[in-house]
Amino acid sequence: MAFRIAQISDAHLSPRVTLFEGNFDRVAEEIRAARPDLMIATGDLSLDGADRDEDLIHARDRHAAIGADWVAVPGNHDVGDEPLLGAKQPSSAERVARWTRILGTYGFVRDVPGWRVIGFDTQSLHSAPGQWAAIEAAVRGAGARRIALFQHKPLCEDRLTDARRNYWPVLPEFRSRLLALFAGGGPALVASGHVHQWWDRGVVDGIRQLWAPPTSFIIGPDFQWGYGERLLGWVEHLLHPDGTHEARLRQTPGLVPHDLGLMPEIYGAQRPAASPAGA
Numbered sequence: 001m002a003f004r005i006a007q008i009s010d011a012h013l014s015p016r017v018t019l020f021e022g023n024f025d026r027v028a029e030e031i032r033a034a035r036p037d038l039m040i041a042t043g044d045l046s047l048d049g050a051d052r053d054e055d056l057i058h059a060r061d062r063h064a065a066i067g068a069d070w071v072a073v074p075g076n077h078d079v080g081d082e083p084l085l086g087a088k089q090p091s092s093a094e095r096v097a098r099w100t101r102i103l104g105t106y107g108f109v110r111d112v113p114g115w116r117v118i119g120f121d122t123q124s125l126h127s128a129p130g131q132w133a134a135i136e137a138a139v140r141g142a143g144a145r146r147i148a149l150f151q152h153k154p155l156c157e158d159r160l161t162d163a164r165r166n167y168w169p170v171l172p173e174f175r176s177r178l179l180a181l182f183a184g185g186g187p188a189l190v191a192s193g194h195v196h197q198w199w200d201r202g203v204v205d206g207i208r209q210l211w212a213p214p215t216s217f218i219i220g221p222d223f224q225w226g227y228g229e230r231l232l233g234w235v236e237h238l239l240h241p242d243g244t245h246e247a248r249l250r251q252t253p254g255l256v257p258h259d260l261g262l263m264p265e266i267y268g269a270q271r272p273a274a275s276p277a278g279a
Contacts (some may be wrong), residue, residue, distance in 0.1 A: 199228025
């Protein structure tokens, strides 16, 4: 029997700004009814948990209230972003400590028949030697199990050899270091969020890569390049004991496609869209 994972991403919850709560309520109800074996939140649970305890606490409590067994990894709005990108809120030991204090560990390992599921913090790869050791141990200890990585940022925009640096994917130097842990192979699946677009990329460079949609808002075409589809919802993953995998987009009825580009009061003015090659 397949192990069922509900992946929920980019809820951007806060007790101060409640605009996205209605969408979350609808998705939460649907996941609750689906009764997954595990729910994984792939980052940006909070609107501004990088600086506000109350946002992280609210986001934690709202996800926990779904009632599923669940784990989470942080996103840039939870613990900050790489200083190498000139982030307004650079990821730091203080911000990671806030997440860990409120949410618990910022990585996880779950073994299910045929698979090892690993979650880690893409935002702190520049400054977390302990995390690198934990990822390496998890990969090396997987045995014959296939490996699924759940993380906030996607592995790459296009190909694993991408050298450009920008806000959306894991930076090239950290991607190379991560893939080197697989001794010439790679994980079977990488499931991420962050981009606020749904894109089941299929198998790219030997790895199934899937970008989950948000529950909160889209970013319109005037402000973000179109990678996949600007949809809201969640993803149901089926991990089969024989090592095969299925993914199903769940478009919860009634979700409101708020456009962040039209809401500068949330995170400030958005930059105009740029193609991946020009980003």
